Amino acid sequence: MPGDLDPIVAVATAPGRGAVGIVRVSGRGLRPLAQALCGRLLEARRATYTAFLDEQRQAIDQGLALFFEAPHSYTGEDVLELQAHGGPVVLQMLVQRCLQAAAAVVEQGPVLPHLRLAEPGEFTRRAFLNDKLDLAQAEAVADLIDAGTQAAARSAARSLQGAFSSGIDELAQRLLRLRTLVEATLDFPEEEIDFLQKADAQGQLEAIVQSLQDVMDQTRQGVLLREGLRVVIAGQPNVGKSSVLNALAGQAVAIVTPVAGTTRDRIEQVLQIQGVPLHVVDTAGLRHTEQASDEVERIGIQRSWEAIRGADAVLFVRDLARCGQAAYDEADRAIVQALQAQGVPQERLMVVFNKADAVAPQACPSGALAVSAQTGQGLDALRQALLTRAGWQAMPEGVALARTRHLQALQRSAAYLAQAQAQMQHREPALDLLAEELRCAHLALGEITGQVGADDLLGAIFSSFCIGK
Ligand SMILES: Nc1nc2c(ncn2[C@@H]2O[C@H](COP(=O)(O)OP(=O)(O)OP(=O)(O)O)[C@@H](O)[C@H]2O)c(=O)[nH]1
Ligand SMILES: [Mg+2]
Numbered sequence: 249m250p251g252d253l254d255p256i257v258a259v260a261t262a263p264g265r266g267a268v269g270i271v272r273v274s275g276r277g278l279r280p281l282a283q284a285l286c287g288r289l290l291e292a293r294r295a296t297y298t299a300f301l302d303e304q305r306q307a308i309d310q311g312l313a314l315f316f317e318a319p320h321s322y323t324g325e326d327v328l329e330l331q332a333h334g335g336p337v338v339l340q341m342l343v344q345r346c347l348q349a350a351a352a353v354v355e356q357g358p359v360l361p362h363l364r365l366a367e368p369g370e371f372t373r374r375a376f377l378n379d380k381l382d383l384a385q386a387e388a389v390a391d392l393i394d395a396g397t398q399a400a401a402r403s404a405a406r407s408l409q410g411a412f413s414s415g416i417d418e419l420a421q422r423l424l425r426l427r428t429l430v431e432a433t434l435d436f437p438e439e440e441i442d443f444l445q446k447a448d449a450q451g452q453l454e455a456i457v458q459s460l461q462d463v464m465d466q467t468r469q470g471v472l473l474r475e476g477l478r479v480v481i482a483g484q485p486n487v488g489k490s491s492v493l494n495a496l497a498g499q500a501v502a503i504v505t506p507v508a509g510t511t512r513d514r515i516e517q518v519l520q521i522q523g524v525p526l527h528v529v530d531t532a533g534l535r536h537t538e539q540a541s542d543e544v545e546r547i548g549i550q551r552s553w554e555a556i557r558g559a560d561a562v563l564f565v566r567d568l569a570r571c572g573q574a575a576y577d578e579a580d581r582a583i584v585q586a587l588q589a590q591g592v593p594q595e596r597l598m599v600v601f602n603k604a605d606a607v608a609p610q611a612c613p614s615g616a617l618a619v620s621a622q623t624g625q626g627l628d629a630l631r632q633a634l635l636t637r638a639g640w641q642a643m644p645e646g647v648a649l650a651r652t653r654h655l656q657a658l659q660r661s662a663a664y665l666a667q668a669q670a671q672m673q674h675r676e677p678a679l680d681l682l683a684e685e686l687r688c689a690h691l692a693l694g695e696i697t698g699q700v701g702a703d704d705l706l707g708a709i710f711s712s713f714c715i716g717k
Contacts (some may be wrong), residue, residue, distance in 0.1 A: 252377075255281075256366035257346045258656050261715035266334030269312070271342045272716060274371055277362065284317050285330070290315040300330055302345055303352075310340050322377025323371050354357045365489045368379060369713025376698060383698025384413045384654065390650050390713050391474060399523020403473050403649035412470065412648035413697050415463050419456065419694045420665040426452050434679050444679075450672050457665050461541035467637060470650030476518075476525030480555045483565035485533025485580055488602040491621035492565055493530040496631070500523050502530045509533060512548040513566045514555050519629045524640050529555050534583050557590055561637050564599050568618065569606040569658075598637060600630060655702040660699045664689035 255275020261268070273281065282290045286298045287305065292315050299307035321327040332338055343365070350363030376386045388407035388417040395401035406412070426449060433443050444450075445521070481489045485508035492498050502515045515530040527558040532548030540546045556562055564583070587597065604612055605620040612618040617633055618674070620627035668685035671677050 255350065256308045256365045256370055257343055257350075257363055258366035258371075258716040259343060259352055260329070260371075261334060261339075262714075263336065263366065265336065266333055269334030269339045270716075271330045271332065271334075271346065273328040273346055273363070273368075274321070274323040274374060276325055276327045278315070278317065278503065280353045280362070281346070281350050282313065282328050284353060285328075285346065286313050290328075292317040293320070298480065300332060300345070302341075302343055303348065308341050308345060309333055318377065322380065323373060323374040324380050328639060331415070332653060367711070368714060368715045369710030369717060372713060372717055373710040381408075382413050383409075384416065384650075384696055385410060386698075386710075387651060388412070388649060389717065392423045392545065393652075395715065396518070396525055397429065397473075397520050397523050399518055399647075400473050400519075400649060402527070403470060405646045406646055409469070412467075412650055415466070415648075416693055416696050419459055419463060420697075420699075422452070422459070423693065427683065427690060428455065430587050430679060430683045430686060433594065434683060442482060443627060453565075453665065453669060453672060457662070457669065460658065460665065464662065466643065466647065467643075467655050467658055469641060469643060469647045471652055471655050472524055472638055472640055473647055474649050474651060476527055477634070478529070478558065478560045479563055479634065480529045480531060480552075480559035480561075481554060481563045481565060482531055482534060482556055482583075484567070484576070484583065485535055487533070487565045487567035488621045489565050489568075490515070490588065492531050492563070492600070492602060492630075493528055495619075495621040495624060495627055496554045498671065509545050512544050512613070514551055522640065522642060523636055524635060526634060526638075534586075535579065540688050553590065556587070558591075558595065560632070562587065562592060562597050563634075566599060566601050567603055568601045568612060569603045571601070582691040597631060613675075649708050654696050657692050661689045661692035664692065696715075 252616055253276070255273060255278065257271065257273045260270040260272040279289075285300055286296070287297075287301050288298065289295055290313055294350075295312045295314055297310070297416065298313050299310045302308050302311075309332040311333065313537070314327075314329040314331070316327040318321070318324060318326045332342055347363055347365075357426050371474055372381070372389050375381045375382060381389070385408055388404050392401060392404035394410060395404050429447055429449055429452075430444070447538050483489050486506070490502035490504045490511050493502050494504065495518055497517050501517045503510055511532050513532065517527055517530075519526045531552035531603075532545060534549060534552055537546050540549060547626055564587075566580060567576070599616065601612060601616055601618045602621055604618040604625055605623045617626065617630060619630050621627075651668045668682055668689065670684045671685060
């Protein structure tokens with residue numbers, strides 16, 4: 249990022265009107281700027297009620313000024329926060345005044361390098377670069393702000409406090425010790441195998457692999473809580489797909505009528521089950537295009553197939569009231585074949601029988617998921633089945649929010665460790681190869697917390713933040 253050491257300024261509060269709005273400045277040597285803006289010296293870490301002055305020393309607004317002296321601040325640099333009234337115009341005037349005052353301070357003496365507007369996420373990026381947070385914690389800041397459910401917010405807070413990072417750090421430490429052992433052995437080739445056996449290198453490696461598996465299981469839960477599951481409801485027209493969506497959502501999201509072909513376009517709704525976000529998509533009923541009533545329905549059916557191809561789980565709804573009728577069963581079989589032809593794997597398919605209220609209990613296939621969108625029967629079991637399909641396991645100690653990026657790094661690390669295990673099981677292990685596999689596994693772990701971080705990775709992560717954070 250250009251000008252990484254320049255001081256930066258931004259409005260830190262959300263756009264729009266509010267009781268309070270915050271302008272935040274971070275950089276080195278901000279004291280003279282604070283003095284120019286507030287007309288007085290600010291005591292560090294103490295709220296000072298003051299006017300915020302323009303060039304002519306007229307008040308633009310008044311509020312609280314807070315000065316945090318480096319390194320005791322969010323970014324690790326000097327930070328000045330002006331808590332003003334939360335109007336967009338006032339806040340922009342304050343930002344302009346900061347830029348102007350900084351330029352004036354520079355003219356008086358080269359105390360303050362050039363102040364500029366902050367890029368998205370730049371405050372947190374500095375906190376990371378100044379070792380205030382590791383990378384996974386910095387990501388948790390953005391995830392906490394973006395959290396769409398209470399469970400996601402709590403889990404993000406847990407990650408921000410370091411619950412996720414400390415598990416990764418502990419693994420990385422153990423891996424480092426094993427690497428040291430193997431690399432030390434490389435220097436004494438005549439005793440190498442003996443030496444490793446005495447230190448139980450193989451046992452250590454196995455224990456690390458097991459711990460990595462545990463961390464991966466927990467991370468999967470954290471990713472699920474952040475990213476959720478994409479569920480597409482599909483089936484023939486009139487089986488009650490939209491009714492199932494409405495019943496799960498607890499509101500009339502989609503239009504329901506007895507007319508086959510009611511739903512024409514995809515309807516998306518985010519539901520929460522035990523805090524796990526489910527992105528549920530209702531689709532137009534599937535039937536042969538020549539049976540479709542018009543062009544709109546034909547396009548709707550195409551869109552249904554597109555949605556099905558992108559789904560994590562397909563809820564295939566069948567109508568108990570019509571099961572057993574030859575034409576209906578034949579059409580369902582055709583859908584199953586088409587799903588296979590479209591490459592939807594069996595494990596992604598969940599069959600649910602609807603309209604259980606309309607038939608005798610013995611008409612429901614035993615062991616199958618039977619519901620009634622109308623009476624609510626079986627819906628809890630359906631919710632539970634969706635969670636199970638997602639791989640959700642509520643953890644008593646709580647889940648730390650995680651990202652797909654973390655899971656991928658763990659998977660890479662696990663793959664290197666598997667190669668290392670294979671190497672170690674050779675009768676005559678090639679120790680240099682073993683050392684290299686362990687080094688790669690260690691580096692993959694380091695990417696998670698940012699101990700090993702490529703610049704483009706940092707750019708991608710911080711650019712998704714909001715400005716002022
Ligand atoms: N008895 C009974 N009727 C239901 C149930 N669920 C839906 N229906 C009725 O079935 C008809 C079709 O329901 P929809 O939810 O519109 O069905 P759909 O699958 O979305 O239909 P399309 O959008 O046309 O593909 C409506 O008359 C509903 O009232 C149920 O559980 N029991
Ligand atoms: Mg419908």
